[in-house]
Amino acid sequence: MRLKNKVAIITGAGTGIGEAIAHKFAREGARLVLSGLPADPVPDVADAITKAGGRAAIHLGDVAEDSQAQACVALAIHTFGSLDILVSNAGIFIANAATEDYRIEDFDRTVRNNIRTAFLMTKFALPHLQTSRGNIIFTGSEAGLNGSPRFTPYGGSKGFLHAFMKGVALEQAPHGVRANCVCPGAIDTAWTRGADSPIDPAEQAGIDAMVPLGRRGTPEEIANIFAFLASDEASYVTGALWLADGGVTPAKSDIGARLPAELRRPPHGALTLTHSHDGLRGKDVYRAPG
Numbered sequence: 001m002r003l004k005n006k007v008a009i010i011t012g013a014g015t016g017i018g019e020a021i022a023h024k025f026a027r028e029g030a031r032l033v034l035s036g037l038p039a040d041p042v043p044d045v046a047d048a049i050t051k052a053g054g055r056a057a058i059h060l061g062d063v064a065e066d067s068q069a070q071a072c073v074a075l076a077i078h079t080f081g082s083l084d085i086l087v088s089n090a091g092i093f094i095a096n097a098a099t100e101d102y103r104i105e106d107f108d109r110t111v112r113n114n115i116r117t118a119f120l121m122t123k124f125a126l127p128h129l130q131t132s133r134g135n136i137i138f139t140g141s142e143a144g145l146n147g148s149p150r151f152t153p154y155g156g157s158k159g160f161l162h163a164f165m166k167g168v169a170l171e172q173a174p175h176g177v178r179a180n181c182v183c184p185g186a187i188d189t190a191w192t193r194g195a196d197s198p199i200d201p202a203e204q205a206g207i208d209a210m211v212p213l214g215r216r217g218t219p220e221e222i223a224n225i226f227a228f229l230a231s232d233e234a235s236y237v238t239g240a241l242w243l244a245d246g247g248v249t250p251a252k253s254d255i256g257a258r259l260p261a262e263l264r265r266p267p268h269g270a271l272t273l274t275h276s277h278d279g280l281r282g283k284d285v286y287r288a289p290g
């Protein structure tokens with residue numbers, strides 16, 4: 001119970017990594033505000049948590065809108081009286097095209113949903129986090145460090161978050177507020193597997209071979225890092241980029257492809273997740289030819 005009685009907002013909590021963070025935080029004793037777009041299965045996740053004895057309020061709205069980001073923070077204060085943790089995890093990955101073919105509307109959507117969401121949520125959460133001496137964790141990306149061909153605006157949006165987080169960490173240290181970033185590599189959600197993914201199905205099959213650990217990460221493996229960083233166990237960690245990419249960043253070859261199958265199997269995990277691959281359902285995903 002590392003987060004007992006802490007109040008946490010998790011954005012993008014209906015699917016994928018956010019769903020796993022929600023379940024993990026609930027198990028660690030946190031009281032939650034789960035936020036997602038109106039069509040996201042956030043009520044379903046909240047329901048599962050409530051049935052298991054946890055507490056989860058629901059915010060449905062686009063947190064790239066000032067009023068919705070403000071309403072999300074207000075819901076936490078109204079429901080639980082305080083705010084200890086902001087998990088700024090909402091994001092999109094909706095286009096696959098060389099930069100010269102990348103549609104301007106997809107660039108704008110990426111900036112809006114990956115950057116504006118994080119800025120607004122941070123802005124409105126900070127006064128409350130200063131009171132509680134709380135912390136913020138952003139979901140960055142390996143792509144924010146290394147760049148990502150055919151997904152250049154996506155990688156750029158995550159690079160923004162990394163630098164934004166460091167600035168916030170330095171600026172807010174005098175208020176006792178920590179800020180960190182988890183930077184996943186390829187995780188097994190709708191983004192890297194299935195018909196909704198912008199990654200071509202033939203290329204999806206090759207992802208694991210590029211990873212020295214021989215496989216995608218699970219949402220639960222990422223949620224475990226969030227739980228640590230959010231907790232008082234991480235009291236000396238701020239301004240950190242926590243890479244969790246199976247070794248992709250320092251990799252120099254297709255080490256993963258050479259691993260025995262037994263070492264490429266993901267762990268069983270303890271969380272029951274039902275929306276790992278629902279994050280792109282109904283969204284306009286663009287895959288340019290070639």
Ligand SMILES: NC(=O)c1ccc[n+]([C@@H]2O[C@H](COP(=O)([O-])OP(=O)(O)OC[C@H]3O[C@@H](n4cnc5c(N)ncnc54)[C@H](O)[C@@H]3O)[C@@H](O)[C@H]2O)c1
Binds near residue numbers: 012062089
């Ligand atoms: N899956 C990966 O391989 C991977 C790798 C690195 C980083 N990440 C990061 O992890 C986070 C979660 O990704 P995921 O793979 O779980 O995908 P996902 O699509 O399952 O989850 C993202 C969620 O955010 C929600 N969302 C998007 N824009 C929103 C907005 N404006 N307001 C409210 N909710 C919004 C989506 O509807 C979705 O439910 C993202 O920030 C992503 O950049 C994912």
